[in-house]
Amino acid sequence: MADQNYEININPDWIKKYLGKIIIGLIVLAGIFSGVKTVGPEEEGVVVQLGEYNRTVQPGLSFIIPYGFEKMFKIPVQRQLKQEFGFRTAQASQRSEYVKTGYADESMMLTGDLNLTDVEWVVQYRITDSFKYLFKVRNADKTLRDMSEAAMRKIVGDRTVNEVLTVGRQEVASSVEVLLQKMCDDYENGIRIDQVVLQDVNPPEAVKPSFNAVNEAQQERETLINQAEAEYNRVIPRARGEAEETVQLAEAYALNRVNRAKGEAERFNSLYEAYIQSPEVTKQRIYLETMERIMPKIGNKIIVDDKGNSVLPLLNIDKAKVLKP
Structure with a gap:
């Protein structure tokens, strides 16, 4: 197959005719890309014109003067x-x-x-x-x-x-x-x-073991203090309660003894007054009351007169209590 040669002929007039439009189009396209800015929902756009603050724009699509006349700084004002x-x-x-x-x-x-x-x-x-x-x-x-x-x-x-x-x-x-x-x-x-x-x-790492040992000692001290306070709270109230109970019992006993002593003193005074008025009657009464208290406490009783010669016939009076060998 024979080689084929292709030649491209560029018309100089065509270049002159469209080159300017192409350059203008590129400039416009570059201006659009550099002039259109999008501000995010959590941002504000601060526009600086020739190095001086000009305005602040809110989120959305914005336009600035391209080619370095204006610059926009996006600041995240809604973000932590x-x-x-x-x-x-x-x-x-x-x-x-x-x-x-x-x-x-x-x-x-x-x-x-x-x-x-x-x-x-x-x-x-x-x-x-x-x-x-x-x-x-x-x-x-x-x-x-x-x-x-x-x-x-x-x-x-x-x-x-x-x-x-x-x-x-x-x-x-x-x-x-x-x-x-x-x-x-x-x-x-x-x-x-x-x-x-x-x-x-x-x-610091160099002293961490020593510091941990100190912390453990402090924690142990706190533990022992808490245990001691718990034991104190358990024992002391009980001891106070027992002491209060003992004091109340002593006060009750003292009050009882005092009242009994006062009653006996008043009884003695009343007996003395009665004795002053009737000595014989009072002595007889005291004797009988004393015997009334004593006699029930005595077991076997044998009563004889002062002329009795022998008490042997009377020894078997209590036949229910005969000793068995």
């Missing part, structure tokens, strides 16, 4: 943002993974009692004013990070290591949140602090 200190989240999921290597300078702090502690925390915040966020402070995110670290170091530096590591953690987080919000208001950076969360607080 966060900054992490002492660690970084490598993978966020149900079982998140964290990276701590290389961030010890952020988290290592000196407490008020001159001890070192490793504090990891998270600052959650929102942008409430996009204008202030962009123009009142240079690099607001970096400034907020510096402010957060300064606030945490100040609050931790006013407390002991035991407070920071144990009972004072929530107080530290609340104090940092209040102080950081005040600093944001003073700097007018357009940021509202939602929450400061202490992620993890530990002693």
Whole structure:
């Protein structure tokens, strides 16, 4: 098969005729792509014209002057943002993974009692004013990070290591949140602090075994104190009840003895008065009453007169009580 040669002939007049339109079309197309902006539902668009603030646009489709005359910065004003200190989240999921290597300078702090502690925390915040966020402070995110670290170091530096590591953690987080919000208001950076969360607080690795031993000793001490208080609450009320019962019994016994003594004294006085009036009758009465009390307590009774010569016939009176050999 014979070779075939093809030649393309470009008409110079055609190029001159359409080249300008093509260039204009490309310029217009580039202007459309650079001038049409879409603002997300959680964002605000801040438009800067030749380096000066011009306007703020709401979510939706917007148009700016292209070719660098205007620029738009999209600010997530409806989204909660966060900054992490002492660690970084490598993978966020149900079982998140964290990276701590290389961030010890952020988290290592000196407490008020001159001890070192490793504090990891998270600052959650929102942008409430996009204008202030962009123009009142240079690099607001970096400034907020510096402010957060300064606030945490100040609050931790006013407390002991035991407070920071144990009972004072929530107080530290609340104090940092209040102080950081005040600093944001003073700097007018357009940021509202939602929450400061202490992620993890530990002693440095070099002293962690000793610190754990101290904590175990303190916990054991608290346990023993609680046990002692429980035993105290069990024994002392019972002892007080027994003491109160003994006191009441003694008071009742004393009252009984006093009343009995008073009754006997009054009886003696009445007998004495009766004796003064009738001595013989009173003596006879006393004798009979005494015998009435004594006689029932005596077993076998043998009564004889003073002229009796022998009592042998009377010894078998009580035949029911005969001793058997």
